[in-house]
Amino acid sequence: MDNLQLLVSGLANGCVYGLIALGFVLIYKATEAVNFAQGDFMMLGAFVTIGLTNTEYMGLPFWISLPISLSIMAAMGYALDRFVIRLMFGQSQTAVVILTIALGFVIRFVAGLIWGHNPQTLQNPLAGREVAFGGLVLGLEDVAVIVVTVLLTWGLYEFFNRTRLGLAMQGASQNQLAAYYMGIPVKRVQGLIWALAGAVACVAGILFAAKGSVDPNAGLMGIKAFAAAVIGGFGSLPGALAGGLIVGVIEPFASRYIAAGYSQIAPYALLLLVLIFRPNGLFSQTRVKKV
């Protein structure tokens, strides 16, 4: 029973990692750039929602502030691509990496200035309630996190496979040149992918802030999500989620069964093992081009 509870809370954590990792992979697949500010986007999304919802700030009803904060974060993602990343076109990848790392710092400090450095929790309709299945007592938030992630994943899957824009996004990330030849406005599509990644980060942030508390440094867990994306196979969307879940589940079990100092390194030890034995990740999606 104990292990089951650890598993559920681990899965809930893993969902947040997975959603951040999803943002990493979305952007990487579309633009071959890695947005190291993805974790900070998550944190910012959380704070924007807190700022809109919590009674000490604007105090809007949760269901009204939700679409607003999603739009704000999507707009941030789009603007970042449109006004910063696109201007760096032709520069080395390192430049983009360093830029996004620096951007992460900026977001962290700005969030600290606006909302302070203390941990805060999003006031949400589910807070503090519990559900019991048999002898199992689960926080309603943990369950909600898992449900929301499943729904979002399903929604994204349908979007990518059923809609014209979703297909175009896949096309543009699989073969950019061919996408140009097909008349897909690749740059605009890439901008929309950044927007989508921003919105997904916002969802992750909301889930994170609803089930625990968030402070401006929470964005640093983007590193863990990055590890999750690599474990899953950078470039595979299902892999990113799976990697997030694996990291999320390992953590509580490691801290339970392994000595305190060592448990922290468990996800990274796994990362190392995956890199040694399956360098493309567990769920890599690569195919050699035929001549």
Added chain:
Amino acid sequence: MSGDPILKVRNIESFYGPIMAIRGVSLDVREGQIVSILGANGAGKTTLMKTVSGVMDPEKGKIIFEGREIQGMEPHKVVEAGIVHVPEGREVFPLLSVDDNLSLGAYTRSDKAEIEADREIVFSYFPILKQRRAQEAGTLSGGQQQMLAIGRGLMGRPRIMLLDEPSLGLSPILVQEIFDILKRLNEERAMTMMLVEQNAAAALDLAHHGYVMEIGRIVMDGSAEDLLKSEDIQNFYLGVQEEGARDQRRWKRKKTWR
């Protein structure tokens, strides 16, 4: 054969950085015609195609399509205008199904019923694609990928198709099969085509008109029959040897345009 050409290229110059890849090329494509551009590696054929389809911008010159200047336009605007480029090396979307690849070919269109009708037309020309419609494009054979690339191009319902080396890396039988289909497309659907090829014999067989490119320039042009008869083309592009050439000719033949 009368009337204004559907595509006019005038004095185009294109650069790769400081290197001039096309040095003032002009050519005409008339509606319903197949125009072949022959030339060796590095002659600038592909660059010319990319410049027409807007993937590269020319430094100088004009490209006039149906009376409208299109040089330097964004590639998706060029596709919307009716020019579809079937790129060298297939360039399919490897992880998408055959069906989804075809759907992306019709990305610029929104008339659902007509798109589906065109999908059936593509399947009628390439029945193998219908059998493989759910398969990931990356798992198709080279010839099937080339068919998919052409079919995907057709889905854009182009006024003119630019075909870049459709024979690349294919067996002679497959080349014949694909060129036969191109011929049928031209005859049955009056599809205008601009074809870049190294396989000069196959290309001239198919085409109405041909241009020969060397080092970024057009050095010769004429009707396909005339080019097939020309000694220069026979010697340098078709590999025909004159009888007893070894005994009588001790000098290296020069091309007449040099």
